[in-house]
Amino acid sequence: MTSAALAVAAREDAATEAVYDAIVIGAGISGIYQLYRLRQLGMKVRVFEAGTGVGGTWYWCRYPGARFDSESWSYGYSFSEELLKEWDWKEHFSPQPDNLEYLNLVADKFDLRRDMQFSSRVTAAHWNDAANEWTVTLESGETASARFLFTAIGILSAYTLPRITGIERFRGPSYHTARWPHTSVDFTGKRVGIIGTGASAIQAIPEIAKQARQLTVFQRRPNWAAPLHNAKISRGEMEEIRGRYPEIYARCAQTPGWFIHQPDPRKTLEVSPEEREAFWEKLYAEPGFGIWMGNFSDIVVDEKANAAISDFIARKIRSRVKDPKVAEKLIPKDHGFATRRVPLETGYFEAYNRDNVLLVDVNETPIEEITPSGLRTSEKEFEFDMLIYATGFDGVTGAFDRIDFRGPGGVRLRDVWADGPRTYLGQLVEGFPNLLMVLGPHTARGNIPRAVEHSVEWQTGLLRFMREHDYTRVETRPEYVAEWTQIVIKAAQRLLSWKVDSWQTGVNRNVDGRSVRRVLGYNGNGVHYRRKTAEVADGGYQELVFR
Ligand SMILES: Cc1cc2nc3c(=O)[nH]c(=O)nc-3n(C[C@H](O)[C@H](O)[C@H](O)COP(=O)(O)OP(=O)(O)OC[C@H]3O[C@@H](n4cnc5c(N)ncnc54)[C@H](O)[C@@H]3O)c2cc1C
Numbered sequence: 001m002t003s004a005a006l007a008v009a010a011r012e013d014a015a016t017e018a019v020y021d022a023i024v025i026g027a028g029i030s031g032i033y034q035l036y037r038l039r040q041l042g043m044k045v046r047v048f049e050a051g052t053g054v055g056g057t058w059y060w061c062r063y064p065g066a067r068f069d070s071e072s073w074s075y076g077y078s079f080s081e082e083l084l085k086e087w088d089w090k091e092h093f094s095p096q097p098d099n100l101e102y103l104n105l106v107a108d109k110f111d112l113r114r115d116m117q118f119s120s121r122v123t124a125a126h127w128n129d130a131a132n133e134w135t136v137t138l139e140s141g142e143t144a145s146a147r148f149l150f151t152a153i154g155i156l157s158a159y160t161l162p163r164i165t166g167i168e169r170f171r172g173p174s175y176h177t178a179r180w181p182h183t184s185v186d187f188t189g190k191r192v193g194i195i196g197t198g199a200s201a202i203q204a205i206p207e208i209a210k211q212a213r214q215l216t217v218f219q220r221r222p223n224w225a226a227p228l229h230n231a232k233i234s235r236g237e238m239e240e241i242r243g244r245y246p247e248i249y250a251r252c253a254q255t256p257g258w259f260i261h262q263p264d265p266r267k268t269l270e271v272s273p274e275e276r277e278a279f280w281e282k283l284y285a286e287p288g289f290g291i292w293m294g295n296f297s298d299i300v301v302d303e304k305a306n307a308a309i310s311d312f313i314a315r316k317i318r319s320r321v322k323d324p325k326v327a328e329k330l331i332p333k334d335h336g337f338a339t340r341r342v343p344l345e346t347g348y349f350e351a352y353n354r355d356n357v358l359l360v361d362v363n364e365t366p367i368e369e370i371t372p373s374g375l376r377t378s379e380k381e382f383e384f385d386m387l388i389y390a391t392g393f394d395g396v397t398g399a400f401d402r403i404d405f406r407g408p409g410g411v412r413l414r415d416v417w418a419d420g421p422r423t424y425l426g427q428l429v430e431g432f433p434n435l436l437m438v439l440g441p442h443t444a445r446g447n448i449p450r451a452v453e454h455s456v457e458w459q460t461g462l463l464r465f466m467r468e469h470d471y472t473r474v475e476t477r478p479e480y481v482a483e484w485t486q487i488v489i490k491a492a493q494r495l496l497s498w499k500v501d502s503w504q505t506g507v508n509r510n511v512d513g514r515s516v517r518r519v520l521g522y523n524g525n526g527v528h529y530r531r532k533t534a535e536v537a538d539g540g541y542q543e544l545v546f547r
Contacts, residue, residue, distance in 0.1 A: 020046045020146040023136055025122045025403070028056015030152035030438035030452045032103060033077065035112050037460040038150075041467070046144055047112075048136065050121040054107045056154055058099040062180035063200060063390075064207035066096035069228060069344040070447050071288055073241045074260050076102065077449060078249045083109065088238045092287055093230040093344075124404040125149055127433060132473055134434065147472060148463065151400070152438045155445070155521075156503070158398030160510040162195055162391045166370035174387040177204060185386075187211035193375060193384040195367070197222060199343035201390035206347040208388075209357050216358045216382060218367060218375075222330050224313055224337040228344035229287035249450075256525040257446030261293035268296040268305035280312045292342045299338055300495050306336040313337045320349040329361050335500040394511045395503030396441050396520040397421065407432040417441075420506075420518040422485050424476040424543065425533055427459060433475045436462075442488045444522045444529035451526075458533050462541060471546040480543040491524035 022038050024031045027049035038045045051059050068075050072094035077083060087105065090098055107113050124137040134149040159178035161167060167174075175181065177200040192212045194201060197219040209215045233241070241248075252258045268276065283291040291313075298305040314331045321327035330349065351357050365379040374384040394401070397417060405413035411431060416422065422430040426443025429435045436459045437443070438452060445451050466474060492498050492505075498517070501507035506518035522529060536543055 017135070018046065018144040019133075020044050020144060022046075022148040022150060023048065023134065023144060023146040024150040024152055025049075025125075025136070026056060026152035026154060026157075026399075027051070027054045027107075027116055027118075028059070028152060028154055028157075029077075029103070029449050030154070030456070031056070031150075032106055032112060033079070033452055033456045034150050034152055034438050034459070035115055036079075036110055037456050038463070039112075039115070041460060041463060043463075045115050046146070047116040048120040048122050048138060048144075049116060049118050052118050053104070054113075054116065055100045055103045057156060058096055058103055060157070060159075060178050060180070061200065062096055062182065063175075063177040063204045063388075064185075065203035065205075065346070066177075066180075066200070067091075067203065067228075067230070068093045068099065069199075069289065070449075071260060072233075073245070074248055074252055074447060075449050077106065078245070078453060080110075084242065084245055088235075089233055089241070091230055091232055093228055122403055124406070125435075126404075126406045126410075127408055127435075129408050132434075148434045148436065150436050150438060150459070151440060153399035153403070155396045155399075155439055156393040158394040158402055160391055160394050160398075160508060161389055162367075163510055164195075164367055164370055164375075166375075169372050170370050170374075170384075170387055171372045172385050172387065174389065176389045176391070177201070178393065187386070189213050190385040191374075191383060192216070192386045192388065193218065193382060194388040194390055196220075196390035196392065198390060198392050199223070199341065200392065202343040202345045202348045204388070204390060205357075206345070206351040209351045209354055212356060214356050214358070215351075216360060216384070218360050218362050218377075219329065220362050221334070222332045223340060223343055224310070224332055224335075225343045225345045225348055226284060226291045226313065226316075228346050229285070230346060231287070252447060252450050253530065254527060255293070255446075256527065257289075257293050258444070258450035258526045259289055259293050259447045261288065261290050263294060263297035266296055267298050268302065268308055271296070276308070277312070280309065284312075284316060289342070289344070292338050295338070300497065303336075303496065306339070306496055310337040317349055322353045326352050326359055329359055336496060339495075339497040339500045340502040341504060391510060392508075393503060394508050394514065395506070397506065397518075398508075398511070400440075405432065405435070407435075420485075420489075421520065422481055424481050424484050425458075425529075425536065426484075426488075426522055427455060427462075427533075428474065428476050428544070430476045430478070430481040433473050441520045442484065442522055444524070444526045446526055454530065454533070458537065461537050462544075465537075465541060466546065469546065473547040474541075475545045477543055477545055487524065488522050489519045491522060492519040495523055497523070 021043035022045045024034050024047040027047050035047050072089040121139040122136050126135050133145050133147050135145045137143050191214045193216045195218045202225050255262050299309045318327045365377040368376050374382040421441035423442045438455050506520050508514040
């Protein structure tokens with residue numbers, strides 16, 4: 001056969017449609033576990049993943065400094081005793097290479113790869129009412145059908161670039177933190193420019209600063225950040241942690257955010273200033289999210305309480321940054337502490353004390369364009385060998401918007417969700433039969449793998465129920481979708497975070513049409529969410545319609 005004929009044959013092969021019981025989109029933490037459970041139900045499953053391997057976030061985000069801010073031993077899967085015995089976390093907040101190794105181990109251990117297809121971006125998913133199934137189309141043109149479609153496409157997977165003229169003109173290498181090369185990037189002797197100061201930049205900046213000749217940070221909006229206090233885990237300590245796994249997971253199930261941190265029920269201003277200060281000093285010196293999740297619970301709802309903790313963190317920043325002018329630039333003035341997801345850092349503020357690090361506030365001197373040799377602000381021209389975009393994600397709905405989902409009658413999900421998602425429990429989508437979301441909008445999130453395990457188990461429970469009753473189609477009921485949507489909106493709007501633009505409130509100035517706040521997650525108590533979902537399952541899913 002000639003190569004042209006071979007290519008035609010390959011295209012025809014790709015065009016023949018494969019049929020599965022279930023299709024899962026995405027092979028991160030969510031997709032891996034969803035496949036594992038569906039296979040246990042005896043289903044024929046196909047996972048389509050855009051990347052060349054498993055891992056999701058931990059496959060894509062390989063920038064220097066990338067690591068958990070969940071305690072590693074509270075982040076891993078809990079479903080397999082064997083896996084818990086086999087895997088040793090090496091650090092309390094594990095770095096990206098280890099996290100990727102862990103997820104590859106899970107894929108291999110449970111022989112999951114044979115049902116996964118990599119380099120396979122799903123571009124469309126259309127419901128066929130007559131056949132009662134979903135047909136997905138890949139970028140390659142290949143199609144596949146299944147009765148059930150699971151989205152495991154990530155809340156932070158659709159990355160965004162800034163809207164700056166000339167991005168394509170820069171001659172040196174440029175990287176987005178969420179599309180980092182698979183080989184290491186050497187900054188030695190380089191002049192590096194980094195745009196953005198969100199969570200990824202806060203992890204990357206101290207690491208890059210150690211190597212680069214000059215690092216210039218372009219900041220539009222500072223973020224509150226607090227120390228991670230990472231440490232290695234010795235063998236003995238790992239054994240001790242292993243012995244506590246049941247207790248750790250039980251604790252996570254009992255906290256609002258599914259982390260190990262339990263909020264303090266006292267009201268901030270009812271505690272004496274001395275006691276308050278001592279409590280905050282203790283939290284600030286401790287590892288992890290205690291300063292956020294283990295703080296007085298009213299810091300996220302009460303303006304005065306929030307102002308007090310913000311003042312405490314601001315004082316910490318001033319004490320860590322030598323130049324008072326730089327310190328002031330690093331202190332957020334437009335939102336309070338914990339009203340956006342709090343990045344945890346290791347030497348972030350001290351990085352600005354180095355001679356080779358410069359902070360540029362783009363509110364004072366906006367970036368006008370990227371040039372072939374660097375960039376130009378309203379003040380001056382900067383020359384760089386390398387540019388880094390740490391400009392984050394089109395959060396939560398971004399990955400959904402990038403797939404042409406069509407329900408019965410060709411209705412587009414994007415249109416239905418134009419003013420905000422409408423779901424039942426964040427698990428099923430109104431008007432879209434047999435579409436189940438792992439970590440979709442309006443579900444509880446917090447410590448993500450805990451949410452993922454809960455969601456996957458609830459969904460596989462639903463499928464087991466359908467099989468027992470010979471049902472092939474499940475849909476939401478409008479009154480329960482309306483009720484859940486109201487619960488979610490109310491829970492979000494009582495928080496101070498609702499008054500702040502962030503990826504969590506759906507605002508991203510780099511994306512068209514994303515300038516109005518939307519409620520994207522269930523911000524109520526994770527314990528209540530568990531109870532609610534369990535009640536629905538125990539009651540025989542009467543809130544859903546089956547056929
Ligand atoms: C830098 C960083 C650090 C984080 N740290 C923490 C932490 O410490 N604790 C915590 O709880 N959470 C953390 N998160 C959130 C993190 O995203 C989750 O912990 C978790 O990895 C989500 O897993 P997932 O499988 O749901 O999504 P992802 O890991 O995002 O995986 C989704 C997968 O779907 C694929 N996909 C998307 N669209 C398509 C498509 N159309 N076709 C085919 N494939 C597609 C993507 O390629 C990706 O591989 C962090 C996120 C980032 C970005």
